[in-house]
Amino acid sequence: MAPPRSCLAPSALEAVLTRAWLRRGPLACALWPFSLLFLAVTGLRIRLYRCGLLKSTRLPVPVVVVGNIFIGGTGKTPLTIWLVQALQQAGFCPGVISRGHGSAQCLARLVTSASTAQQVGDEPLLIAHRTACPVMVGRDRAAAGRALLLAHPEVDILIADDGLQHYALQRDLEIVLFDGRGTGNGWLLPAGPLREMPGRRRDFTVVNAAQISGALLASVAYKGAAPIQMELAGDFAERLSKRDERVALSALAKPGSRIVAVAGIGNPRRFFAMLKSRGLHFAELPFPDHHDFLGQPFADLDADVILMTEKDAVKCVEIENLKDDPRLWVVPVTARIDAALAQQIVEKCRGCSPA
Secondary structure: OOOOHHHOOOOHHHHHHHHHOOOOOHHHHHHHHHHHHHHHHHHHHHHHHHOOOOOOEOOOOOEEEEEOOEOOOOOHHHHHHHHHHHHHHOOOOEEEEEOOOOOOOOOOEEOOOOOOHHHHOHHHHHHHHHHOOOEEEOOOHHHHHHHHHHHOOOOOEEEEEOOOOOOOEOOOEEEEEEEOOOOOOOOEOOOOOEOOOOOOOOOEEEEEOOOOOHHHHHHHOEOOEOOEEEEEEOOEEEEOOEEEEEEEHHHHOOOOOOEEEEEOOOOHHHHHHHHHOOOOOOEEEEOOOOOOOOOOOOOOOOOOEEEEEHHHHHHHOOOOOOOOOOOEEEEOOEEEEOHHHHHHHHHHHHOOOOO
């Protein structure tokens, strides 16, 4: 069963670049001189921040940044959710600041129970739903942090979701996340997938992969420290129109059942691979990251069950002709990480002095 051709996902150019970024082939080599220009510009920007010519803001509470140097999705949102929950269990009162991709406005805005994905972005909305912690979105992360602390003075630590290259905000800890693609071909944009050099400083390295090969380990290791493994696990599905209705994924693997899996995330293949590991057989329907799902994308889809990510669900539940579609099921995923990482982060956070 093939999904309709009208539901194509990433553009042809994006697909070509994604393949080129995994090896040092002819296209990557042709783009390599432009990577030198990218390196010069980004390096100059970092130096300007370090010498104070560009303003960098220190907030009055510790700031932990979760980010990546590999362009696209590596699993930052599940890691952020895991980190918030770990800090809550350790007695902290964390808040999250985020760019809010797709947000309708530039100024800082608090995520509330009445917020929509169009207003605040899909990932911040999901983080707020899963953690019940204060979340503020805004292009200026420092301004978003100040606004969050003003609205919630009880917050004693901030998590900056996807703020690794936002040097206008000073940080106390940096967590760099990779996935199974490692550093790709190891080159900077546009010849490779990297925003910064693979050896850029960090406090922790996390790899979102079921298995970490020796080559992957070597490509992402920082100062000889072994990265910490993260796996995204999902064992059940919840009906979109009635989230308290839950079934095991294995129960959906019925003979003759027509299943389609959709994913509008940075790396749809990771979601599909997780479902296959649960014994499911389905047609794959990838969409571009942050897809809005307007335009009735499932109207002509011949399927009994349509599985989607939570990130997609926070948008689909707001769409009139999708929110009650009985075929739509949400697959929540949880980051599974060695508890030692949480302990190390908590210890470092407790050692951070407020400004």
